[in-house]
Amino acid sequence: MTEQRIYIQGMILNEETRCTLAELCRLCGVSAELVHDMIEEGILSPDGHSPQEWLFTFVAIKRVQTTLRLQQDLRINLPGCALALELLEELEELRRLSRRN
Amino acid sequence: MEYKDYYQILGITRDATQDQIKQAYRKVARKYHPDVSKERDAEAKFKNAGEAYEVLKDPEKRAAYDKFGANWRDGQNFEPPPNWDAGFEFRGAGYTGGDASGFSDFFESLFGHAHTDQQRQHVFKMKGEDQHAKILISLADAYFGAKQTLTLTRPAVDTSGHVKTTPHTLHVVIPQGIIAGQRIRLEGQGLPGYGGSPPGDLFLEVAFQEDRLFHAEKRDIHLTLPIAPWEAALGATLTVPTLGGNVQVKIPPGSQGGKKLRLKGKGLSTGTQRGDQIITLHIVVPEANTEEQRNLYATMAKTMPFNPRSELGI
Numbered sequence: 211m212t213e214q215r216i217y218i219q220g221m222i223l224n225e226e227t228r229c230t231l232a233e234l235c236r237l238c239g240v241s242a243e244l245v246h247d248m249i250e251e252g253i254l255s256p257d258g259h260s261p262q263e264w265l266f267t268f269v270a271i272k273r274v275q276t277t278l279r280l281q282q283d284l285r286i287n288l289p290g291c292a293l294a295l296e297l298l299e300e301l302e303e304l305r306r307l308s309r310r311n
Numbered sequence: 312m313e314y315k316d317y318y319q320i321l322g323i324t325r326d327a328t329q330d331q332i333k334q335a336y337r338k339v340a341r342k343y344h345p346d347v348s349k350e351r352d353a354e355a356k357f358k359n360a361g362e363a364y365e366v367l368k369d370p371e372k373r374a375a376y377d378k379f380g381a382n383w384r385d386g387q388n389f390e391p392p393p394n395w396d397a398g399f400e401f402r403g404a405g406y407t408g409g410d411a412s413g414f415s416d417f418f419e420s421l422f423g424h425a426h427t428d429q430q431r432q433h434v435f436k437m438k439g440e441d442q443h444a445k446i447l448i449s450l451a452d453a454y455f456g457a458k459q460t461l462t463l464t465r466p467a468v469d470t471s472g473h474v475k476t477t478p479h480t481l482h483v484v485i486p487q488g489i490i491a492g493q494r495i496r497l498e499g500q501g502l503p504g505y506g507g508s509p510p511g512d513l514f515l516e517v518a519f520q521e522d523r524l525f526h527a528e529k530r531d532i533h534l535t536l537p538i539a540p541w542e543a544a545l546g547a548t549l550t551v552p553t554l555g556g557n558v559q560v561k562i563p564p565g566s567q568g569g570k571k572l573r574l575k576g577k578g579l580s581t582g583t584q585r586g587d588q589i590i591t592l593h594i595v596v597p598e599a600n601t602e603e604q605r606n607l608y609a610t611m612a613k614t615m616p617f618n619p620r621s622e623l624g625i
Binding site: 219221294 | 337341483494583
């Protein structure tokens with residue numbers, strides 16, 4: 211007897227796919243105000259001029275989620291999170307380069 | 312039940328002041344935060360530190376914990392003596408904060424559970440928590456796309472309020488052309504919601520297994536190709552492995568070591584994005600072991616006017 215397996219097709223979160231402010235808020239469970247604050251701080255940089263036109267790459271979801279964890283677990287404020295995210299990305303890049311050599 | 316040495320976990324002595332405890336906790340938390348640390352067991356260390364701090368920051372809990380004495384070692388089998396908590400007031404108060412889902416049996420049996428009965432009588436509605444996990448996939452699976460069965464452990468609260476970890480098996484489609492660092496979001500596959508609310512989502516972050524031949528850089532696949540000096544000098548058509556199978560590649564005459572050749576579309580491509588395979592030539596010099604072989608090199612030295620160090624001015 212063979213077992214019937216159902217494979218789940220997930221949504222790929224990459225640079226190509228984009229989402230609106232409402233979708234970002236729903237996906238991350240955050241308020242639009244927090245997203246605004248993150249944009250002001252340079253943590254997120256959506257395309258588009260007004261909130262209605264904003265489009266976020268799905269990489270933004272990861273940044274929002276990491277920011278939430280850093281805020282909650284390490285009590286880092288938003289400017290601190292912005293700095294931590296930048297340093298973490300730089301570190302990731304350096305690790306990638308050093309693996310190569 | 313295993314004894315937990317909360318002082319050892321935070322790297323402090325038993326006579327540490329409350330301030331020292333706070334500082335030690337913050338330091339360990341920053342070091343092992345799962346978003347920051349790349350250490351294999353960072354998450355477990357982070358949770359242990361949270362649990363240790365939960366007990367030691369509270370003078371009442373700390374005093375009760377200290378009553379067990381200093382002779383216990385971390386991991387040692389432990390049963391609390393009867394009425395060990397007589398005279399302390401924290402019993403039943405549960406947690407004062409922090410993410411309690413990963414706390415140990417040791418903690419729970421001493422200081423209570425995350426959800427008291429009183430709390431659960433409220434009509435309480437909340438979307439389930441999102442779950443995050445890393446999946447290691449092979450480069451071939453990323454190249455062709457694949458189907459994978461994963462088993463994740465997830466915390467679940469049973470009817471008596473105990474937190475247990477249960478295995479959760481999932482069958483997931485790995486799409487063609489996924490690359491390291493990208494994530495797959497599986498809607499509704501996170502932790503169950505409370506009071507009829509929807510479950511959270513599961514985020515799988517992709518990382519690649521180490522490969523003997525290839526390594527990926529974003530969408531490009533890199534391969535170092537060893538070639539003989541005459542193949543480099545005269546040009547050759549060589550069989551080269553790619554993730555999609557062997558292909559024939561033309562090496563132009565006069566190629567130097569380090570030269571890169573690009574095989575378009577042989578990297579991690581999707582319907583809309585193209586990845587290439589980048590070949591770096593590595594010239595391997597054969598050893599001269601016999602008289603005849605040494606003569607060949609000597610003939611080359613005589614007939615080929617060549618100074619590899621001309622750029623150094625010598």
